[in-house]
Amino acid sequence: MSLLEQDLAELVAWRRELHRKPELSGQEKETAQTVQAFLRAAGADKIITGLGGHGVAGIYDGSAPGPTIMLRAELDGLPIQETSAIPHRSEVPGKAHLCGHDGHMTILAAVARDLCRARPRCGRAVLLFQPAEEDGSGAAAVLADKKFQQVQPDFVFSLHNLPGLALGEVAIAEGLVNCASRGMQIALIGRTAHASNPELGVSPQGAMVRLLSEIPALGQGGELASEFSMVTVTHARLGEPAFGISPGHAELWLTLRTLTDAKMESVRLQVENLARRVAEDERLKAEIAYRDVFAHCMNAPEAVIHLKNALDEGIAHSACGLPLRGSEDFGLFNRDAKSAMFFLGAGVDHAGLHAPDYDFPDELIDVGSRVFIRVLRNLLS
Structure with missing residues (x-):
């Protein structure tokens, strides 16, 4: 040197x-x-x-x-x-x-x-x-x-x-030596209404609660072996910061993490299917996008x-x-x-x-x- x-x-x-x-x-x-x-x-x-x-x-x-x-x-x-x-x-x-x-x-x-x-x-x-x-x-x-x-x-x-x-x-x-990961953004789209008449709108509140409860369980966690997976909620937003509006929009950000790219595809599909099923149950439209995508x-x-x-x-x-x-x-x-x-x-x-x-x-x-x-x-x- x-x-x-x-x-x-x-x-x-x-x-x-x-x-x-x-x-x-x-x-x-x-x-x-x-x-x-x-x-x-x-x-x-x-x-x-x-x-x-x-x-x-x-x-x-x-x-x-x-x-x-x-x-x-x-x-x-x-x-x-x-x-x-x-x-x-x-x-x-x-x-x-x-x-x-x-x-x-x-x-x-x-x-x-x-x-x-x-x-x-x-x-x-x-x-x-x-x-x-x-x-x-x-x-x-x-x-x-x-x-x-x-x-x-x-x-x-x-x-x-x-x-x-x-x-x-x-x-x-x-x-x-490093896991695969990707950021997943789920938008739940309903219809706003006056806060005094929430029944006139379509609120994503119920869907948001269900997803926050069910999504983390899709990650198996544990040792960093081939089947390792983790789903972490990083951000959530429901409606607007106002008292007169029943919400018509919600957004959920997740990080999907797996040891291999192949496992990532499996986890991605599981989360997408859950989000779309919950949105359909609650009469909502679900839009899904990805960013910050890292290969293993x-x-x-x-x-x-x-x-x-x-x-x-x-x-x-x-x-x-x-x-x-x-x-x-x-x-x-x-x-x-x-x-x-x-x-x-x-x-x-x-x-x-x-x-x-x-x-x-x-x-x-x-x-x-x-x-x-x-x-x-x-x-x-």
């Missing part, structure tokens, strides 16, 4: 500046420009912009033919108000980097600085800064973008920090071997805690390349992901970049 203490100090400062200025999924214009400027300064041979939205890819060419190895980080923050008192807390009301994507970007920036000083001997190293991870749309958009045909990686590697795991330790395993995440065995070879050089790792219930917009990359993600411990007592007081541990910049640099050296030398 060619990173110096001064590099790490500058990278920490860069990460904290990203933390101050978060942007939400699909809105990462300024963040992307910051990344582009860093890659230019770090001597990228080619920079592809506008990938699947605001995505950016920096390419470092070797001098001889070889494989294309892609590393991926995420650009977007979250629509959550940060509550911590850290000096570099978010300056944007209601938005914050509370998942660590600012740290993940900085790890790839550290790799870029190393590649600037020590180019691959063969093949290509590609650093992808993916948009819209948090809503599950970014990976699909990147893969569908014609500009991505210039990349066509043989291997794709990524990481995510993991609070609850000892600082700097790694969780890694072959096979399934599967680590390819060959890709895991390369990560473990890098980790074996002094970083403790095991399969402890895997697979995870949480979802991750990375699984689609495995369809066209051998891909794997590892999980980098953020500390046993560290604030959880998406918590309002979360902040990425700067100590992980060095650890994460060392793993990626070793992978590139092993595969492109």
Whole structure:
């Protein structure tokens, strides 16, 4: 590695500046420009912009033919108000980097600085800064973008920090590592009436009560085995905040979660059938829509071997805690390349992901970049 203490100090400062200025999924214009400027300064041979939205890819060419190895980080923050008192807390009301994507970007920036000083001997190293991870749309958009045909990686590697795991330790395993999930919106449409004559309308109240009672039971819960499923109510609204109106509209938001994509189809149909049956019983119309759709995440065995070879050089790792219930917009990359993600411990007592007081541990910049640099050296030398 060619990173110096001064590099790490500058990278920490860069990460904290990203933390101050978060942007939400699909809105990462300024963040992307910051990344582009860093890659230019770090001597990228080619920079592809506008990938699947605001995505950016920096390419470092070797001098001889070889494989294309892609590393991926995420650009977007979250629509959550940060509550911590850290000096570099978010300056944007209601938005914050509370998942660590600012740290993940900085790890790839550290790799870029190393590649600037020590180019691959063969093949290509590609650093992808993916948009819209948090809503599950970014990976699909990147893969569908014609500009991505210039990349066509043989291997794709990524990481995510993991609070609850000892600082700097790694969780890694072959096979399934993240659940599939999707957001489901159920609209129940009836007819409003005056609150003094509710019998003249068609209220969704009864249907809402039934669904709130019956839907959670459709998730089996339990161990993260192939039949695992979970249905979580995340939002409910009945009518308008007024005293003179008997409601004619209700909305229910759910998160469906399963270990596999195949099980997701089964659970989705069960919930849809229940919603439509209840709506019909109550003389309502049901409209169903989906968003934040995440495929399950599967680590390819060959890709895991390369990560473990890098980790074996002094970083403790095991399969402890895997697979995870949480979802991750990375699984689609495995369809066209051998891909794997590892999980980098953020500390046993560290604030959880998406918590309002979360902040990425700067100590992980060095650890994460060392793993990626070793992978590139092993595969492109």
